[in-house]
Amino acid sequence: MNQKESPVTIEDVAKRAGVSRATAGRVIGNYGKTSMAVKEKVMNAVKELNYSPNAMARSLRSKKTNTIAIVVDRISNHFFVKVIEAIEKEAFDKSYSVIICNTHEDVRNEITQLKSLRSRRVDAIILAPAYTKDQKIREKNIDAYESDIPIVFIDYEPDEIKADSITSDNYGGGYKATEYLIGLGHRNIGVLTTDKFFTEKERVSGYLDALKNNNIEFQSTWLIQADAHEFGQSSHAVKELLMLNNDITAVLVVNNGLCAGTIIGIQEFGKKIPEDISLIVWDDSEITELMNITTIAQFPEFIGKVAVHRAIELVNDKSKAEEEVKKNLSIELRVRKSCKKI
Amino acid sequence: MNQKESPVTIEDVAKRAGVSRATAGRVIGNYGKTSMAVKEKVMNAVKELNYSPNAMARSLRSKKTNTIAIVVDRISNHFFVKVIEAIEKEAFDKSYSVIICNTHEDVRNEITQLKSLRSRRVDAIILAPAYTKDQKIREKNIDAYESDIPIVFIDYEPDEIKADSITSDNYGGGYKATEYLIGLGHRNIGVLTTDKFFTEKERVSGYLDALKNNNIEFQSTWLIQADAHEFGQSSHAVKELLMLNNDITAVLVVNNGLCAGTIIGIQEFGKKIPEDISLIVWDDSEITELMNITTIAQFPEFIGKVAVHRAIELVNDKSKAEEEVKKNLSIELRVRKSCKKI
DNA sequence: CTGTTAGCGCATTCAT
DNA sequence: ATGAATGCGCTAACAG
Numbered sequence: 001m002n003q004k005e006s007p008v009t010i011e012d013v014a015k016r017a018g019v020s021r022a023t024a025g026r027v028i029g030n031y032g033k034t035s036m037a038v039k040e041k042v043m044n045a046v047k048e049l050n051y052s053p054n055a056m057a058r059s060l061r062s063k064k065t066n067t068i069a070i071v072v073d074r075i076s077n078h079f080f081v082k083v084i085e086a087i088e089k090e091a092f093d094k095s096y097s098v099i100i101c102n103t104h105e106d107v108r109n110e111i112t113q114l115k116s117l118r119s120r121r122v123d124a125i126i127l128a129p130a131y132t133k134d135q136k137i138r139e140k141n142i143d144a145y146e147s148d149i150p151i152v153f154i155d156y157e158p159d160e161i162k163a164d165s166i167t168s169d170n171y172g173g174g175y176k177a178t179e180y181l182i183g184l185g186h187r188n189i190g191v192l193t194t195d196k197f198f199t200e201k202e203r204v205s206g207y208l209d210a211l212k213n214n215n216i217e218f219q220s221t222w223l224i225q226a227d228a229h230e231f232g233q234s235s236h237a238v239k240e241l242l243m244l245n246n247d248i249t250a251v252l253v254v255n256n257g258l259c260a261g262t263i264i265g266i267q268e269f270g271k272k273i274p275e276d277i278s279l280i281v282w283d284d285s286e287i288t289e290l291m292n293i294t295t296i297a298q299f300p301e302f303i304g305k306v307a308v309h310r311a312i313e314l315v316n317d318k319s320k321a322e323e324e325v326k327k328n329l330s331i332e333l334r335v336r337k338s339c340k341k342i
Numbered sequence: 343m344n345q346k347e348s349p350v351t352i353e354d355v356a357k358r359a360g361v362s363r364a365t366a367g368r369v370i371g372n373y374g375k376t377s378m379a380v381k382e383k384v385m386n387a388v389k390e391l392n393y394s395p396n397a398m399a400r401s402l403r404s405k406k407t408n409t410i411a412i413v414v415d416r417i418s419n420h421f422f423v424k425v426i427e428a429i430e431k432e433a434f435d436k437s438y439s440v441i442i443c444n445t446h447e448d449v450r451n452e453i454t455q456l457k458s459l460r461s462r463r464v465d466a467i468i469l470a471p472a473y474t475k476d477q478k479i480r481e482k483n484i485d486a487y488e489s490d491i492p493i494v495f496i497d498y499e500p501d502e503i504k505a506d507s508i509t510s511d512n513y514g515g516g517y518k519a520t521e522y523l524i525g526l527g528h529r530n531i532g533v534l535t536t537d538k539f540f541t542e543k544e545r546v547s548g549y550l551d552a553l554k555n556n557n558i559e560f561q562s563t564w565l566i567q568a569d570a571h572e573f574g575q576s577s578h579a580v581k582e583l584l585m586l587n588n589d590i591t592a593v594l595v596v597n598n599g600l601c602a603g604t605i606i607g608i609q610e611f612g613k614k615i616p617e618d619i620s621l622i623v624w625d626d627s628e629i630t631e632l633m634n635i636t637t638i639a640q641f642p643e644f645i646g647k648v649a650v651h652r653a654i655e656l657v658n659d660k661s662k663a664e665e666e667v668k669k670n671l672s673i674e675l676r677v678r679k680s681c682k683k684i
Numbered sequence: 685c686t687g688t689t690a691g692c693g694c695a696t697t698c699a700t
Numbered sequence: 701a702t703g704a705a706t707g708c709g710c711t712a713a714c715a716g
Contacts, residue, residue, distance in 0.1 A: 038701080062708090084417065398710090403691080685716105696707090
C-alpha cells in the first residue's frame with residue numbers, strides 16, 4: 001500500500017485467485033468466458049489487493065483508447081463551456097472519454113497540444129482553433145492537423161486543409177442582427193470586434209452586406225477593435241466609437257467577451273440602453289439575460305452534439321472522410337429590450 | 343499514411359535512419375548521448391515518416407506520466423475556471439500536463455472519474471469534490487480516495503480520510519460580510535445558499551456567528567435554499583425571502599451561481615439595490631463588476647497555484663504526506679456600491 | 685557513443 | 701472454460 005507505483009498487477013491478482021493471468025484478465029476486462037466460481041475468486045482478489053488495471057498497458061495492447069479530445073481557446077468562454085458539456089454528455093452516451101485542452105489562444109500551444117494528443121492516440125479531435133495572424137505557423141506545422149487522426153473543426157472553416165467543420169451561420173447572424181436594427185430605423189450602426197476569430201469576420205461580413213443591401217454607406221469609424229479579456233479595453237473601445245461618431249444609435253457586438261465592457265463603456269459615456277443606444281450582442285449569457293439584452297444566439301449544445309456525432313462516425317469508418325462535411329447551423333435573433341425603435 | 347493506427351514505430355524510424363532502436367529512442371526521447379550526425383539522420387527519418395511517439399508505450403515503460411488531474415463539479419463555474427487556468431499555468435511551468443475532469447456534481451461520476459484517473463496512473467489529483475447528502479457513497483468507495491496516488495482537496499476539508507486541503511477562509515468571509523452589513527446598520531439580513539457545498543456551510547456558519555456576536559437573533563426564515571442552475575429557481579427564492587420577511591434590508595448570497603437570479607428576483611419584487619436591499623455575493627465575476635456589487639472575493643489563481651505546488655511536492659517526496667497540509671487562504675471584502683448605510 | 689537484450693502490464697492468439 | 705505463450709512500442713540496463 002501507498003507505494004509510488006502500485007506494484008499490484010494482474011499477475012498478482014491471478015496468483016491470489018489461484019488462476020492464470022489470462023483468466024484473471026478475462027474477468028477483469030469482462031471479455032471471453034469465465035465460470036461464476038472463477039469470477040468471484042478473481043473479484044475478491046481485486047478487492048483485497050485494491051487492484052487498478054493499468055490503462056496504458058491495456059490500450060497499448062488493444063490499440064484502443066476510446067477517447068476524444070476537445071481543444072478550445074479558453075474554457076473561460078461560456079459559449080465553449082456549453083459546447084464542452086454537450087460533448088461530454090454525447091461522448092459519455094457512446095462510452096467515450098473526453099480530454100479537454102485549453103490553448104489560451106496561443107497557436108504554438110495549440111500545436112503542442114495536438115502533437116501530444118496524437119501521441120496519446122486519441123481517436124478523434126474536435127478543434128476550435130486558436131487565432132493567428134501568422135498563418136504560416138499553421139502551415140509549417142501542418143502535419144499537426146493532417147495526421148491519421150480525424151479532426152472536426154468547430155467555429156472555423158479551414159482553408160489550408162481538407163477537413164470537416166461545424167459552425168453556426170455567422171454571416172447570416174450578422175446580417176439578421178443588422179437588418180433588425182435597420183428595421184427599427186437605425187442607420188448609423190457601430191460594430192465591436194476583437195478581430196481575432198474567423199467567426200467574427202463572418203459576422204462582420206454579414207453586417208456589411210446588410211448595410212449595403214439597405215443602401216447605407218459603411219463608415220470605417222463604425223468598426224472598432226478591442227481586446228476581450230479586459231473590461232477596460234472594451235469599455236474604452238465603445239467610448240471611442242461613440243466619440244468618433246456622435247450620430248451612432250446602435251451597436252452590434254460580435255464577440256461575447258466584449259459584452260460586459262461594452263455595457264460599462266456606454267454607461268460611462270453617459271448614454272442609456274436602449275434610450276440612447278440600441279445594443280445587440282453575440283451569444284446568450286447570464287449577463288444578457290440579466291440586463292435584458294437582445295442577442296444573436298447560437299446553439300452550443302447542438303454544435304457539441306453534432307461534432308461528436310461526426311467524430312465518432314469518422315472513427316468507425318475511415319472512408320466517411322471522403323465526403324467532407326460542412327455544417328452551418330442556424331442561429332437565432334433573441335429579442336429582448338436593448339433595442340429601441342427610432 | 344492515413345491508416346487507422348499509425349503503424350510507424352520507433353523501429354521504422356531506426357531502420358530508415360540506419361541506426362538501432364535504442365539510438366533512435368535516445369534522440370527522440372532526448373536522453374542519453376548521441377552524436378550530431380546520428381541525431382540529424384534520426385530527426386530526418388522522423389520527419390519523413392511523420393512519426394509520433396506512442397505515449398502509452400513510453401509511460402508504460404518509464405512508469406511516469408507527468409500528469410496531474412483536476413476534477414471539479416462544473417467547468418461552468420467561473421471560479422473553478424480561474425482555478426483551472428492557474429493550475430494549467432503552474433503545471434506547465436513545471437512541465438506537467440493536466441487533465442481536466444467535470445463531474446457534473448454527481449458523486450458517482452466523481453468516483454468513476456477517480457478510478458479512471460488511477461488507471462491512467464496520473465501522478466496526482468486535485469479534487470473539488472461533488473456534493474452528496476449520502477456520505478455513505480463516499481465511504482463505500484473510499485478506496486477511490488485512498489489509493490496510492492496523492493490527492494489535494496480544494497474547497498473542501500475531508501473528515502473521512504486524511505488528506506491535504508486548500509480552502510479559502512469561508513467562515514471568516516461569511517463573518518466579515520455580515521459584520522460589514524451590521525456595521526452599516528442592517529439587522530435583518532437574509533442568506534441565500536444552494537446548501538450543496540461544504541464551503542457554503544462554512545460561510546453560513548460565519549454569518550450566524552456574526553449575528554450572534556452582535557446580539558441579533560437569527561430567524562429561520564432568513565435562510566433560503568435555492569438551486570444554482572436556473573435563474574427561475576434563485577429569483578423565486580429571493581422573492582420568497584422578501585415575501586416572508588418584509589423587514590429584510592440586506593441579502594448575503596453565498597454561492598456565485600445564485601447571483602444573477604437573485605438580482606433579477608429583487609428587481610422583479612419591485613425593490614432596488616441598494617436603496618431597498620443591500621446585497622453582497624460570493625466571488626467576483628463579470629456580473630458583480632458590471633452591476634457594481636460588493637463581493638467576498640477569493641483568490642482562485644492562488645488556490646490553483648498552491649494546490650499544484652503541494653501536489654508536486656507529494657509526487658516528488660512521498661514522505662511529505664506525513665505532515666498533513668491544511669491551508670486556509672485569506673479572503674477579501676471588495677466594497678462596491680450594492681450596500682447602503684441605514 | 686552505439687547496439688543488444690529484456691520487460692513494463694496487459695489482451696490476444698492457440699492450445700487444451 | 702482455462703492456461704501458456706506472444707508481442708503491443710517503448711526505455712533502461714548492460715555491453716561493447
